[in-house]
Amino acid sequence: MEIALLGGTGDIGEGLALRWAHDTDHTVLIGFRKPEKAVSKADAYQTQLAERGIGQTVTGYGNEEAANRADVIVVSVPPLYVADTIKTVSPALDEDNVLVSPAVQMSRDAAGFHYNPPEEGTVAEVIAAAAPEGVPVVGAFQNIAAGALSNLDNELAADIVVTGDDDEAKTLVQSLAEDIEGLRALDGGPLANTGIVESITPLLINLAMNNEGMHNLGVRFQ
Amino acid sequence: MEIALLGGTGDIGEGLALRWAHDTDHTVLIGFRKPEKAVSKADAYQTQLAERGIGQTVTGYGNEEAANRADVIVVSVPPLYVADTIKTVSPALDEDNVLVSPAVQMSRDAAGFHYNPPEEGTVAEVIAAAAPEGVPVVGAFQNIAAGALSNLDNELAADIVVTGDDDEAKTLVQSLAEDIEGLRALDGGPLANTGIVESITPLLINLAMNNEGMHNLGVRFQ
Structure with a gap:
């Protein structure tokens, strides 16, 4: 499988790129607005992986x-x-592609972080509205901390809630998520359910801020 | 500590009553609109506890x-x-009392359950608006399944996010939550943060509906 991480030069994109390259045989492609930055980041990831004996090629575009x-x-x-x-x-998109939405729009004030969804409802729905018709959109990876993913020494034990209206696309993304060691993918229902998943992200940040010894929090449903 | 469970004749109130009576020395009071139903339910809880060798008195009013x-x-x-x-x-209320808000307003359609908050913002804020001034309100226990609590054979391992504007009240409720074996209480910040906690409840129900082998879900932040 060929997986592109648009904005894969930092944050959650960096973490997913490193984990997929480390744990699987999928081809990992780093995308960025400026191709040269994507290329240099891809090289840096490859070096980091090589130091761990992983020979995967990561390329930037x-x-x-x-x-x-x-x-x-x-x-x-x-x-x-x-x-x-x-x-x-x-x-570049057609019905055989799958778009994955991991981002969450938040605001911050003295009380902490707040869910501040876009007019379209959710970031996932912003993507669905902007994409050509028929390209499936799946919500996933909103509730995993970038730092927890990108530190490859960190053993993951987190749930990923996957939402979407196209069952085939959703099953594919669930399977890609579970290819990363320590992640469990759960079916969260249709794309309309994505808001609740997105809204957990500011709670995770608030909990880490308010409770000693907690950081890079993820969520488990049990 | 004297703890009243208003509406303690079923659902989450029943579960909390049984757990506090089983795990602690706190006095557990069952409240209901009709006192006679509260009395008969309290008797039933006491019988259930006695069968487990627990001599705690549970009374109804x-x-x-x-x-x-x-x-x-x-x-x-x-x-x-x-x-x-x-x-x-x-x-009956004054500033020495603490009101605890565990309820969540939801709606349901073909896609599953949805968070359907009241005009006031959250159930916790409905309570704050209706209570006499100065009585502290704390949000807690929204994300624990009634069935998980009320089945005393079930070993709990769940987090309770506690929100509130009165630090003393919040600390007290955190401590009462942790008196129940298997519950960990986390500081979720001010009462204004309660909406995100309430909104997790329909997600828990949807996940249980959509994923085989999952039921009575709770949440852990880690």
Whole structure:
């Protein structure tokens, strides 16, 4: 499977790139607005993996080229850039692709972080509205901390709630999530359910801020 | 500590009553609109506990009498009855009491359960608006399944997120939650953060509906 991480030069995109390259044989493609930054980050990931004896090739491209080469495209860019990014890569998309939405729009005040969803309802629905018709969108990976993923010494034990209206796409993303050691993927129902999943992310940050010894929190349902 | 469970004749109120009576020396008071139902349920709980060798007394009262006798009052009634219940018990409340809000307002359609918060923002804020000024309100126990609590054979391993604006009240409720074996209480910040906690409840129900072998789900942050 060819997986593109748009905005894969940092944050959750970096963590997913490293984990998929480390734990699986999937081809990992880093996308960024500026191709040269994607290339240099991909090189850095490859070096980091080689130091652990992992020979996987990670390559960098501009966002559109990364999307063009990929089956599954994770839109790991900040929420405000999501719609523009999808417009840029739209010529590369068709019904055989799957778009994955891991981002969450939040605000912050003295009380902590708050869920501050876009007008469309959720970031996942921003992607669905901006993408060409028929390209399936799946919500996933909102509740896993970037730091927990990108530190490969950290043993994961977290749940990923996967939402979407296309069952085949959802099953594929569930399976890709479970290819990462320590992640369990749960079916969260249709894309309309994504808001609750997105809203857990600010809670995780607040809990880490308010409770001693907690950081890089994820969630388990049991 | 004297703990009243308003609406303690079923659901989460029943579970909390049984657990506190089973695991602690706190005095457990069952409140219900009709005192005779509270009395008969309290007797049934006491019998169930006696069968396990627990000699704790559980007593039943009308809601106002239960509130009057209690330090901490858990408003475990359905969301639509919360405001009326608080009005009924208001004469019994003062600043030394703590009101606890475990309920969540939800709707249901073909896609599953949805968070359907009241106009006031959250059930916790409905309670705060209806209670006499100065009576602290704490959100807690929204994300624990009634069935998981009330089956005393079930070993708990769940987190309770506690929110509130009165630090002393919040610390007290955290401590009462942790008096129940297997529960860990986390500080979720001010009462304004309660919405995210409430919204997790429909997700837990949806996950149980959509994923084989999952039921009575709770949540762990790790």
